[in-house]
Amino acid sequence: MSAQPQFDxxxxxxxxxxxxxxxxxxxxxxxxxERLEKAGFRRVAETxxxxxxxxxxxxxxxxxxxxxxxxxxxxxxxPFRIVGAHTDSPNLRVKPRPDFTAHGWRQIAVEIxxxxxxxxxxxxxxxxxxxxxxxDGTTRLIAIDRPLLRVPQLAIHLDRSVxxxxxxxxxxxxxxxIWGLGDVHEGTLIGFVxxxxxxxxxxxxxxxxxxxxxxxxxxxxxxxxxxxxxxLDNQLSVHAGTAALAAxxxxxxxxxxxxxxxxxxxxxxxxxxxxASGPLLGSxxxxxxxxxxxxxxxxxxxxxxxxxxxxxxxxxxxxxxPERHDPTHRPMPNGGPILKVNVNQRYATDGVGRGVFAAACxxxxxxxxxxxSSNAMPCGTTIGPITAARHGITTVDIxxxxxxxxxxxxxxxxxxxxxxASALKAFLEG
Numbered sequence: 001m002s003a004q005p006q007f008d009x010x011x012x013x014x015x016x017x018x019x020x021x022x023x024x025x026x027x028x029x030x031x032x033x034e035r036l037e038k039a040g041f042r043r044v045a046e047t048x049x050x051x052x053x054x055x056x057x058x059x060x061x062x063x064x065x066x067x068x069x070x071x072x073x074x075x076x077x078x079p080f081r082i083v084g085a086h087t088d089s090p091n092l093r094v095k096p097r098p099d100f101t102a103h104g105w106r107q108i109a110v111e112i113x114x115x116x117x118x119x120x121x122x123x124x125x126x127x128x129x130x131x132x133x134x135x136d137g138t139t140r141l142i143a144i145d146r147p148l149l150r151v152p153q154l155a156i157h158l159d160r161s162v163x164x165x166x167x168x169x170x171x172x173x174x175x176x177x178i179w180g181l182g183d184v185h186e187g188t189l190i191g192f193v194x195x196x197x198x199x200x201x202x203x204x205x206x207x208x209x210x211x212x213x214x215x216x217x218x219x220x221x222x223x224x225x226x227x228x229x230x231x232l233d234n235q236l237s238v239h240a241g242t243a244a245l246a247a248x249x250x251x252x253x254x255x256x257x258x259x260x261x262x263x264x265x266x267x268x269x270x271x272x273x274x275x276a277s278g279p280l281l282g283s284x285x286x287x288x289x290x291x292x293x294x295x296x297x298x299x300x301x302x303x304x305x306x307x308x309x310x311x312x313x314x315x316x317x318x319x320x321x322p323e324r325h326d327p328t329h330r331p332m333p334n335g336g337p338i339l340k341v342n343v344n345q346r347y348a349t350d351g352v353g354r355g356v357f358a359a360a361c362x363x364x365x366x367x368x369x370x371x372x373s374s375n376a377m378p379c380g381t382t383i384g385p386i387t388a389a390r391h392g393i394t395t396v397d398i399x400x401x402x403x404x405x406x407x408x409x410x411x412x413x414x415x416x417x418x419x420x421a422s423a424l425k426a427f428l429e430g
Contacts, residue, residue, distance in 0.1 A: 011243065011418035012227060016217035018239045019229050023129035023143055023212035025063030025087035025264045028235050030141065032065050032242040032262060033058060039246035041067055046283075052292030056249050059284060063087050063264030064274035066284045067245055071254035076294025079305030080285060081428050082259040082393075083241040084276065084383050085312065086266030089231040090114030090406050092121060092151075092175060094128075094209040099184045106180035108149060108189060110211065112171055114267030119167045120407040122153040126177060126211040132190075132197060133206035140197050142207075145214055149177035177211065213408045225334060225414050232402055232410040236417055237311035238262045244424035251429050256305075257288065258428035266312075266383055276383035282391055307356055308395040309427055310348060310384030311420065313412070314338045314371045316401035329372040331401035333413025336367035337420045340382075340397040348384035353396025360427035366419045369401065398423075 022028040033043065041056030050057075054074070058067035064087065068080070092110040100107055112118070125147035131139045151174075156162055169175060187201065193209065194201040217229035245260045261284075265275035272278055285306075289299045317330035331338045339354055340347040361368040373379035388395035400420050403411040 009414065011421060012414050014243075015236060015239045015417045016227070016229065019231055019235050020216050021143075022231070022235055023127060023145065024131070024141075024210055026131050026141055026208075027129065027143060028087040028238055029060055029063055029065045029262070032067075032238060032260075033060060035242050035246060036067055039249060041069075041246075041249070050287055050291040052288075061280055062274045064262060064280055066259065066261045066281060067242075068257055068259040068284070068288060069245065069249040069254075070257055070288070070292070071250075074257060074292065076289050076292045076298035077301040077305075079256050079302050079307075080259050081256045081430055082261055082281075082306065082308040082387075083244060083424050083428065084281075084308050084310045084387055084395075085237040085241050085260075085262045086234045086264065086276070086383060087238055087262050088114070088264050088267050089233060089235070090116035090267050091408075092116075092126075092177070092211045094130075094189070094207065097186065098189045099186055101182075101184055102176075104181060105178050106182060106184050106188075107176045107178050109176060112175060113210065115406055117404070117407045118169050118171070118175060120404070120409065121175070121211075122151050122167070124150065124213050124408055125215070126150060127214045128193065128209055129212050130207065130209040132193060132199075132204050132209075134199060135203045135205050140199065142193055142197055142209065144193070144196055147214055149179045149211055151175055151177050215409065219414060220411065226411055227414045227417070228409055228411050230409050232400075232412055233313040233405055234266070234311075236313060236400055236412065237420070240417055240421040240424055241311055243421045244428055247421075247425045248428040254429065256428075256430040259285070263383060270383060270386050276386045277390065281387070285391075303391060303393055306391075306393040307353065308384075308387050308393050309357060309424065310382050310387060310395055310397045311424065312340075312382045312384075312397070312399045313402045313405060313410075314340050314399040315405060316403050316412075318403060324374065324377055326372050326374045329370055331369040331371050333401060333411075334415040335369050335401070335413070336361065336416070337398050337423055338369045338371040338401050340371045340399060342373065342379055345385050346379050346381040347397035348382075348388040348395040349397045350394075353394055356394075357396050357398055357423070357427060361423045364422040364426035366423045366426075368423075371401070
C-alpha cells in the first residue's frame, strides 16, 4: 500500500465539521459567528449606536454576516480589505402550505431554489433545516439531520429509454418529496417541526425551511486527497474567510481594516436585504467610518483604497468532459485557488485585482491557477461584479476549483480549503 499524503488536514477537518453543522444559510452564519466569538469578536446590533474602538465586531442579518476588525491607530479614511462570499446553496425549499397527499403517499410541497442539478436530488436521504419564527418575534434554528424525506426516481422498468434519453424532470410534478403513507392535514409538517424544536405549533407563525442531504462530508480516493461534501459552493469560502479573518485580526502593522462579508441569496441573483445587491455591506462600512469620527469625504477616501476578494467556487477540469473547458485554462484540485476572469464582467477581475491576489498568494507561499470559460460556453457569475458596481471598489473573483457544482454533493481537493484560507489571510493583512 502507498503511504498516506502528509498534508495538514486540520483545516479541512474543521471545514467538514462546519458543513455538517450548517445545513442552511442560518446555520452557516451561526457557525461563523461561533468561530469569531472564540477569536475575540463581539456581536453588535444594527439598531444600537456604534463606537470606533479597536477590536473585532460582527453583525448578523438573517442568513448574512459581516465582520470586521479595527486595528490600533486606524483612521477614518483607512481602507478596507474585504473577503466576500455567500452562505446559500441550491436546494428544495418548503412552500407555505407544505402538506399534501397523492395516491396514498404523504408528500411535502417544495419550491426549487437557485439552479440545482435536479437529478442529484433523486433518491437521496434528505433532512430538513432552516428556521421558524415564533409569535413573539423570536426565531429558532431547525436542523432535523436524519433521513426524513426522499424524491423517488421512476424505475427503469417504467421508463426503458431513460439511459438513452436521460432523466427529464418536470420541476413541479417530479421534485416533490415523500415522507410517509396515509392522509395528512394542513399543519402536519409544521406541527412535526414544532415538536422537534420543543415549541407549541400554535406559536409558529412563519418559517424558512429547506431540504439537505444528510450524508456527512468525507475524504475520497485511495490517498484521501479529495473531499466530497454538500454545499462546498459556497460554505467552503465562508469557512476559509472566517478562519482568515480570525487569524488576521490583531496582526502587527495592519494598514487596513479586514472584513468578512458573507451574503445570502447569491444563487438567485442577490436581490434581497441580505444579498450582495442589498445595503448591508455599504451600511456597515459607512457606519464604521463615521463611528471613527469620519466625514463623507473620509468614507469616499476609504472606499477608493478598498479592495474586495469575491471568494466562490469555480470549475475544475472535468476528466469526462474536457471539451467543455478552455484548452489553455484547466484548473486542477490541490493546485491552489483560481483567479476567475471574464472580460464581459461576469467576473470582476481586472489586471489590478489580479496583481493584488497574486501578491497575496506569493506572500502566503500558495500556488495560484487561472480560470476562463470556453468562448463556446457562457460562464456563471458571482457577487464580485455586484460588489464592484454597487460600491465602486476594486474587486477580484477567486475560488477553489470543484467538480459537480450545484449538485447535492460536490467534490474538491482536500488541500485547497487550507490553501485558500492561507491566501485570504495574507490578502486581509494587506
